[in-house]
Amino acid sequence: MPESEKLDYDQLEVGHEFPPVSYRLDKSMVEMFLEAVEEVNSLYRDMEIVPPMALAARAMAALAECVSPPPGSIHISQELEFQSAVKTGETITCVARILRKQERGKLRIMIVGLDVFNQSQEKIAAAKTSFMLPVPD
């Protein structure tokens, strides 16, 4: 999604659901992830299972495609739930929605929910991400 089409905090209502974003979990992406996090578990190296945190990273990327948080925004907390493993080469679809918005003095808090589905439309993971955003002057 072009930067100009991304939504900012004021445009987002609680309950807003973003269009689904799909990714193919190709081998090169998974290998790069494993190298970045220095993960050597044979489940991922030999059995071609995608690390759950690679799924989570892709889900977060889906969110970044829809929302444009202002500079100075901070990722303050994260909930993750893994329900099913996926193999390299599968396609996942991420759906994000705004769960909560709150203002505390000079800061705003936004909580976004993410559901991740495999190519059979089965839910395989869920996430809840909290951001703290600065209030513009």
Place this chain on the structure above:
Amino acid sequence: MTPVKLNDLREGSDLPGIKKDIKQERVNQYAEASGDFNPIHLDEEFARNTPAGGRIAHGMLILAYASEMMTAAFDRNWLTGGKLNVRFKIPARPGDTITVSGKVTKLEKNEENTLIYCAILCTNQDGETVITGDATVTIKN
């Protein structure tokens, strides 16, 4: 690393921990793999002019180390029945050494499953808490 044996676990048991050195090269690779190119992780000049005061690692990169510890301990059970709930307390920076530790806080058995509750802690080389929270694994009996 061999997964832990369920029968060996007790409340208070420590999970085998992990230690990682944060390198900018790995942060750059994580940006490529995740698609998160926020300049606060990649551009020193940009990052120096933010409240972070310099480049920081992605919080999700550090969280991946916690997930690595849980996979090493619980194998596939982590992938099919793992839950994490954490708070990012301070950023990790290139040059930091992160220690990830976990401790079993509660074991709960019902007819179908055993639930293992763990406290998760990621600290830097100065002993400061980078990430704190808890994890749960559900294992079918």
